[in-house]
Amino acid sequence: MAESASSEDPDLNSLSLMLRVARSPGAWLGVLLISAIILLPSAAPFMRWLFPDVPRPVYTRASFFELTIAHVELTGASSLAAAALGISLGIFITRESGREFAPLASALTATAQTLPPVAVLALAIPSLGYGAAPVIVALWLYAIFPIFEGTATGLRAVPPEIREAARGIGFAPADRLFKIELPLALPFIFAGLRSAVTINIGTAAIGSAAGALSLGSPIIEGLAASNPAYILEGALVIALLAITIDRFLAWLEELTRPGRTLFKRACRASGKDH
Amino acid sequence: MIELRGVSKSFGGPAAVCELSVAIDKGSFFVLAGPSGCGKTTVLRMINALIAPDKGEILVRGQDVRQVEPESLRRSIGYVIQSGGLFPHWRVADNILAVPRLLGWSKAKCEARLGELVALLHIKPALIDRYPGQLSGGEQQRIGVARALAADPDIILMDEPFAALDPVSRTALQDELRAIHAQTGKTIVFVTHDMDEALRLATGLGLMREGRLLQSGSPASLLNAPGCDFVRDFLGGKDLPLRQLEPVPVRALLRRRWTSASVAIPADATLKDALRMMLAKHCASLLVEDENGARIGEIRLSDILARRDQNRHPPKSQA
Numbered sequence A: 001m002a003e004s005a006s007s008e009d010p011d012l013n014s015l016s017l018m019l020r021v022a023r024s025p026g027a028w029l030g031v032l033l034i035s036a037i038i039l040l041p042s043a044a045p046f047m048r049w050l051f052p053d054v055p056r057p058v059y060t061r062a063s064f065f066e067l068t069i070a071h072v073e074l075t076g077a078s079s080l081a082a083a084a085l086g087i088s089l090g091i092f093i094t095r096e097s098g099r100e101f102a103p104l105a106s107a108l109t110a111t112a113q114t115l116p117p118v119a120v121l122a123l124a125i126p127s128l129g130y131g132a133a134p135v136i137v138a139l140w141l142y143a144i145f146p147i148f149e150g151t152a153t154g155l156r157a158v159p160p161e162i163r164e165a166a167r168g169i170g171f172a173p174a175d176r177l178f179k180i181e182l183p184l185a186l187p188f189i190f191a192g193l194r195s196a197v198t199i200n201i202g203t204a205a206i207g208s209a210a211g212a213l214s215l216g217s218p219i220i221e222g223l224a225a226s227n228p229a230y231i232l233e234g235a236l237v238i239a240l241l242a243i244t245i246d247r248f249l250a251w252l253e254e255l256t257r258p259g260r261t262l263f264k265r266a267c268r269a270s271g272k273d274h
Numbered sequence B: 001m002i003e004l005r006g007v008s009k010s011f012g013g014p015a016a017v018c019e020l021s022v023a024i025d026k027g028s029f030f031v032l033a034g035p036s037g038c039g040k041t042t043v044l045r046m047i048n049a050l051i052a053p054d055k056g057e058i059l060v061r062g063q064d065v066r067q068v069e070p071e072s073l074r075r076s077i078g079y080v081i082q083s084g085g086l087f088p089h090w091r092v093a094d095n096i097l098a099v100p101r102l103l104g105w106s107k108a109k110c111e112a113r114l115g116e117l118v119a120l121l122h123i124k125p126a127l128i129d130r131y132p133g134q135l136s137g138g139e140q141q142r143i144g145v146a147r148a149l150a151a152d153p154d155i156i157l158m159d160e161p162f163a164a165l166d167p168v169s170r171t172a173l174q175d176e177l178r179a180i181h182a183q184t185g186k187t188i189v190f191v192t193h194d195m196d197e198a199l200r201l202a203t204g205l206g207l208m209r210e211g212r213l214l215q216s217g218s219p220a221s222l223l224n225a226p227g228c229d230f231v232r233d234f235l236g237g238k239d240l241p242l243r244q245l246e247p248v249p250v251r252a253l254l255r256r257r258w259t260s261a262s263v264a265i266p267a268d269a270t271l272k273d274a275l276r277m278m279l280a281k282h283c284a285s286l287l288v289e290d291e292n293g294a295r296i297g298e299i300r301l302s303d304i305l306a307r308r309d310q311n312r313h314p315p316k317s318q319a
Helices: A002-008 A008-024 A025-043 A044-050 A064-092 A096-114 A117-128 A131-154 A160-168 A172-212 A218-224 A228-258 A261-269 B040-047 B069-073 B090-097 B096-100 B109-118 B125-129 B138-150 B168-184 B196-200 B219-224 B229-235 B237-243 B271-281 B301-306
Strands: B003-011 B015-024 B027-031 B055-060 B077-080 B153-157 B187-192 B204-209 B210-217 B264-266 B285-289 B295-300
Touching: A008 A172, A025 A064, A025 A228, A025 B109, A044 A228, A064 A096, A064 A131, A064 A218, A064 A228, A096 B196, A117 A131, A131 A172, A131 A218, A172 A218, A172 A228, A228 A261, B003 B040, B015 B040, B015 B055, B015 B204, B015 B210, B027 B040, B027 B196, B040 B055, B040 B153, B040 B219, B040 B237, B069 B077, B077 B138, B077 B229, B090 B096, B090 B109, B090 B125, B090 B138, B096 B109, B109 B125, B109 B138, B138 B153, B138 B168, B168 B196, B187 B196, B196 B219, B204 B219, B204 B229, B210 B229, B219 B229, B229 B237, B237 B271, B264 B271, B271 B285, B271 B301
Parallel strands: B027 B187, B027 B204, B077 B153, B153 B187, B264 B285
Antiparallel strands: B003 B015, B003 B055, B204 B210, B285 B295
């Protein structure tokens, strides 16, 4: 009741929203990430103090902004592709027609994740060449498993009586999937997506070994030139990026849960309200 | 309205339903009772084509269910299950209106129907915007019944809908269901293993055991002439004489005469109610009142004891 009263008042609502944002760790992590990207180029005195033996302690070959964008592109493209395959596969093996393929799909996706991305990268370079393509393939293979597992677990976790009720009152198979099962499985799918994306952000650093631009570039270069300052800078931004995006996905997941404000608003907007 | 002809179904093991034939008339409240695992739920689920029979045919409204598209058949039949099966991510209103929306009703029509159902089932208006998880078991089941009634189907299937409820909620929902049945004349097929519930609700009763329909007919006919020991035991065993009083209204033994009795009972109460009241109030006769509270006569203990041919008085559903 109190909740609905506050949502009537726009001023109170935006104030409480601001307070909520200010209280959330995700927002602060985002601020920290942006500050790191902006301030790192001018952090030379600090880095010199940390690493007195290094002649050029700040990575300047590309801007950290540029590196971050490239990094996000690599992980974004591979995660999206992994989500497309993982979610479809999870749906397929929980249908009547695909049930028999469940053990096979589990084994294949698990195997894909156990292949070390470095090895996949090395194997993919001869056919795909240097650059982003082999990196995206390696990350994609690596990320399918958690998304697939999340989807399959979530769809299996839909209580049988709910599926039965939907069937019994006349939902067609597609209605059942999109209106009942997938929305109920969403928290599990998000959990899989979150772990896949977080792992991918960390792993994408090796992409620079295949010549792709990423936040791994300072790390790889630091390793080659024995420059620990470069490694620290790359690792710092990668870590901040990973946690921030993880928090962002967690927030997104919260919003899609039934009973949350945004969910209600979305329902209202889609005309499900009366 | 619903007819099963020689229907059999097995799930690999022994037959879950075996050569079962039964006809359920339009407007009847048919209760299918029997111990757990006797196949009664399977019968119910075959009526709305959730399970396909191995043998035999099932006619709904004169049409073989195999010839109707399953989704449209199911949308035309209300369905309530034990655990409610409400969709946890939908608000109560969305749950209730699930079938009308599948049928593509207009927003205005849905809204009007929601109002009617809230009134019909005495749903607290505050619950409409809640999610099922925020409701008690009794409230959830009430919503489940409202969802089954939403598109105004002429047939409703109920699979032990009140089995998991506390006695107070159960009785309240039974009374309401009986009133709705009397008001709307819908055909209801109700599965239960609870004989008290079966006798409270049924106008037609079928008893199943190990996939077979042992006996069916009016509750009074089963109570007065159980076909075998199993039916007798399931109907109440030693309590059978008491249960036989259940389907008979006080009205059936009414003496239209002036009485000195001071304890009153409504004419629609059952003979069992009358006997209970006589025991409680230590009196051998009761004053009978009609729906408006007017005295219309008396009922005597001696008449209840002397009752012989109970089949003369078919059960009457409560007005």
